[in-house]
Amino acid sequence: MAKTFPIGGVHPSDNKQWSKGSAIEVMELPDVVNIPLGQHIGAPATAVVKKGDKVVVGQLIAEATGFMSANIHAPISGTVTAVDLQPNGQGIRQMMITIKREDDIWDEAIDRTDTLVSECTLEPKAIIEKIKQAGIVGMGGATFPTHVKLSIPEGKKAETLIINGVECEPYLTSDYRTMLERGEQLIVGTRILMRAIGVSSAVIGIEANKPDAVKHLQSLLGSATDIKVQMLKTQYPQGGEKQLIAAVTGRQVPAPPALPIDVGAVVCNASTAVAVYEAVQKNKPLIERVVTVTGSAVTAPKNLLTRFGTPVEALIAKCGGVPEGDVKVINGGPMMGRALSNIAMPVMKGCSGITIMVGSEVMRGTESPCIKCAKCVEACPMGLEPYMLAKQARKKAWDAMEANDITSCIECGCCQFTCPANIPLLDFVRLGKQTVMGIIRARNMKK
Amino acid sequence: MNTLIFTILTLCVIGLVSAVLLYIVARVFKVEEDPRIDETEKMLPGANCGGCGFAGCRGLATALVESDDISALYCSVGGDECMGKIADYLGKAAPKKEPQTATVRCGGSCEKRPRTNTYIGATSCAVASSLYAGETGCAYGCLGYGDCVEACLFDAIKVNPVTGLAEVDADKCTACGACVKACPKGIIELRKRWPKNRAIYVSCVSKDKGAVTMKACKAGCIGCRKCEKVCEFGAITVENNLAFIDSTKCRLCRKCVGECPTGAITMIGLAPLVKKEEVKEEK
Numbered sequence: 001m002a003k004t005f006p007i008g009g010v011h012p013s014d015n016k017q018w019s020k021g022s023a024i025e026v027m028e029l030p031d032v033v034n035i036p037l038g039q040h041i042g043a044p045a046t047a048v049v050k051k052g053d054k055v056v057v058g059q060l061i062a063e064a065t066g067f068m069s070a071n072i073h074a075p076i077s078g079t080v081t082a083v084d085l086q087p088n089g090q091g092i093r094q095m096m097i098t099i100k101r102e103d104d105i106w107d108e109a110i111d112r113t114d115t116l117v118s119e120c121t122l123e124p125k126a127i128i129e130k131i132k133q134a135g136i137v138g139m140g141g142a143t144f145p146t147h148v149k150l151s152i153p154e155g156k157k158a159e160t161l162i163i164n165g166v167e168c169e170p171y172l173t174s175d176y177r178t179m180l181e182r183g184e185q186l187i188v189g190t191r192i193l194m195r196a197i198g199v200s201s202a203v204i205g206i207e208a209n210k211p212d213a214v215k216h217l218q219s220l221l222g223s224a225t226d227i228k229v230q231m232l233k234t235q236y237p238q239g240g241e242k243q244l245i246a247a248v249t250g251r252q253v254p255a256p257p258a259l260p261i262d263v264g265a266v267v268c269n270a271s272t273a274v275a276v277y278e279a280v281q282k283n284k285p286l287i288e289r290v291v292t293v294t295g296s297a298v299t300a301p302k303n304l305l306t307r308f309g310t311p312v313e314a315l316i317a318k319c320g321g322v323p324e325g326d327v328k329v330i331n332g333g334p335m336m337g338r339a340l341s342n343i344a345m346p347v348m349k350g351c352s353g354i355t356i357m358v359g360s361e362v363m364r365g366t367e368s369p370c371i372k373c374a375k376c377v378e379a380c381p382m383g384l385e386p387y388m389l390a391k392q393a394r395k396k397a398w399d400a401m402e403a404n405d406i407t408s409c410i411e412c413g414c415c416q417f418t419c420p421a422n423i424p425l426l427d428f429v430r431l432g433k434q435t436v437m438g439i440i441r442a443r444n445m446k447k
Numbered sequence: 448m449n450t451l452i453f454t455i456l457t458l459c460v461i462g463l464v465s466a467v468l469l470y471i472v473a474r475v476f477k478v479e480e481d482p483r484i485d486e487t488e489k490m491l492p493g494a495n496c497g498g499c500g501f502a503g504c505r506g507l508a509t510a511l512v513e514s515d516d517i518s519a520l521y522c523s524v525g526g527d528e529c530m531g532k533i534a535d536y537l538g539k540a541a542p543k544k545e546p547q548t549a550t551v552r553c554g555g556s557c558e559k560r561p562r563t564n565t566y567i568g569a570t571s572c573a574v575a576s577s578l579y580a581g582e583t584g585c586a587y588g589c590l591g592y593g594d595c596v597e598a599c600l601f602d603a604i605k606v607n608p609v610t611g612l613a614e615v616d617a618d619k620c621t622a623c624g625a626c627v628k629a630c631p632k633g634i635i636e637l638r639k640r641w642p643k644n645r646a647i648y649v650s651c652v653s654k655d656k657g658a659v660t661m662k663a664c665k666a667g668c669i670g671c672r673k674c675e676k677v678c679e680f681g682a683i684t685v686e687n688n689l690a691f692i693d694s695t696k697c698r699l700c701r702k703c704v705g706e707c708p709t710g711a712i713t714m715i716g717l718a719p720l721v722k723k724e725e726v727k728e729e730k
Contacts, residue, residue: 363567
């Protein structure tokens with residue numbers, strides 16, 4: 001029987017049919033890009049270019065601020081026209097570097113050929129340094145800086161590397177297409193990551209709804225035994241780091257502040273592994289990614305290899321434009337994604353897809369009182385009690401929320417998905433989590 | 448018959464024994480409390496709003512009785528009158544404070560601040576503001592989902608369905624500050640209360656540059672500094688593209704109101720100032 005995680009989970013219809021068949025296409029270069037300085041978890045990067053500077057593709061334009069941060073590189077060549085506040089997808093102004101494109105000139109150090117370089121003899125430290133320089137972050141959506149994840153703290157030891165090819169989020173197919181079309185690079189990237197953390201085996205976890213990806217990677221691996229492709233039973237949110245570890249190794253990561261490394265696991269996204277390959281073997285920093293543009297009303301759903309900073313509206317235009325009527329454009333998928341109020345938002349490192357929902361798909365049902373059916377409790381993959389947490393958030397009982405382990409919440413949305421009373425559970429749980437995290441941070445600062 | 452008498456007697460005995468026990472317990476474990484606390488609590492309005500910083504009126508009453516210097520303690524619901532009475536009773540110097548009223552500093556009504564998107568989610572300003580900037584192009588303005596209405600114990604704040612903005616009923620407002628804490632955008636401010644609820648204030652908190660503000664809202668402050676220049680009392684300061692009128696310095700002269708090109712300075716209970724040239728023409 002195929003493995004899966006032990007508690008909770010839901011089965012939303014995956015709706016990957018629209019975009020899964022279309023091969024990765026290269027998106028046209030935008031004329032102007034806006035590059036936000038905060039595209040990752042941790043401190044926003046510090047700009048190292050100023051207005052009027054000329055940049056080439058792959059040039060460092062913003063430097064990591066401290067350890068928990070990531071470098072940002074120019075995705076197009078041209079002139080920096082501004083380093084200023086611009087509205088992000090949620091309409092909130094944040095610092096962005098604006099570059100006006102002139103031609104497409106690349107940094108000379110970058111190897112742009114397609115030849116596969118599978119040999120890597122670098123020391124682990126050198127590999128991590130290269131990854132850090134390239135500004136690679138987790139590309140599944142959480143955007144956790146990869147060099148931080150690979151720097152194993154003293155006294156702890158990595159035992160398994162897990163490559164996350166689950167893509168449990170409905171609608172999205174960017175990782176799936178990457179696994180199919182860039183499998184060789186993915187495998188080399190995986191071996192580089194293994195070398196970096198000093199493990200001898202790795203598992204690529206893929207859900208059962210993508211059998212061709214499993215077969216393809218297995219055939220590429222042939223008789224190699226260091227990497228195993230593990231088919232997992234389809235269940236949302238299997239792509240969650242902790243869920244995937246539980247599914248593959250059977251181990252449970254304890255509540256925060258414990259990290260996956262405490263159970264000896266390091267998890268990297270499939271697209272991240274490809275980015276690692278490009279950074280280490282080809283000297284190419286993270287400047288582009290595959291973005292799925294999909295939805296039931298999208299004329300031509302596509303998987304587009306897009307340079308960062310390209311406005312989302314340009315991607316939608318390429319796929320047939322914004323449909324008529326009530327439309328919701330989501331950065332990410334329908335479960336974890338965030339609705340956009342500004343579709344001029346630039347594509348960022350964590351943007352795995354753009355989902356467009358129309359008409360009745362957009363609307364929420366009318367809220368009715370909680371009947372304590374406990375469906376949300378059953379669905380919660382972290383073993384929390386969402387109905388209670390939501391109520392506590394409404395009553396601003398932050399202490400009680402902290403005592404009930406709100407910080408364990410992964411914001412997967414299973415509770416709200418399963419609620420028969422249409423209660424906006426996640427909205428309140430998320431508010432509570434943000435507030436409690438703020439309180440904890442303030443308390444730690446005092447100490 | 449015997450059974451009946453026996454039952455009644457037994458119950459009487461149990462009752463008596465319990466009464467004696469309770470009397471002894473009440474005597475032995477009696478908590479000595481200053482009787483003035485009860486009296487002081489009776490003098491307080493009994494709203495239990497928490498505006499004083501204590502959990503309820505009894506908390507404040509205890510603090511008033513126990514501390515020697517009560518100048519930092521104040522019940523804004525009762526006001527100077529109530530505090531004076533209590534101070535007289537306790538024989539301490541009465542704390543004084545200018546009466547205040549909550550003011551919603553956003554003038555971006557539906558008409559002046561066009562909606563650019565529709566929010567479908569939990570009806571809560573806190574949730575909405577943790578998700579995104581809001582339904583309009585302004586990331587600072589009133590969201591109108593009524594967190595302040597829910598926080599108000601005095602029924603003094605309402606969201607006007609026409610403008611989509613929260614409005615304060617100054618007669619009912621006690622300046623307890625619950626709405627100020629509830630507003631995630633920090634729009635509500637406690638300002639000095641003038642007689643007849645007169646007020647002049649900048650009804651905007653947008654720190655965006657003028658051009659950005661103007662695009663999002665016709666009633667926003669663009670930071671042009673015209674009001675700052677015209678103010679004779681130094682009550683107006685412009686910082687981060689936003690004017691602010693210090694209500695303790697403002698004398699309600701109304702000069703700034705006419706200067707504001709966007710009408711971001713709101714005037715309540717006052718007639719517009721007639722400009723001198725206009726007066727001459729009339730003559």
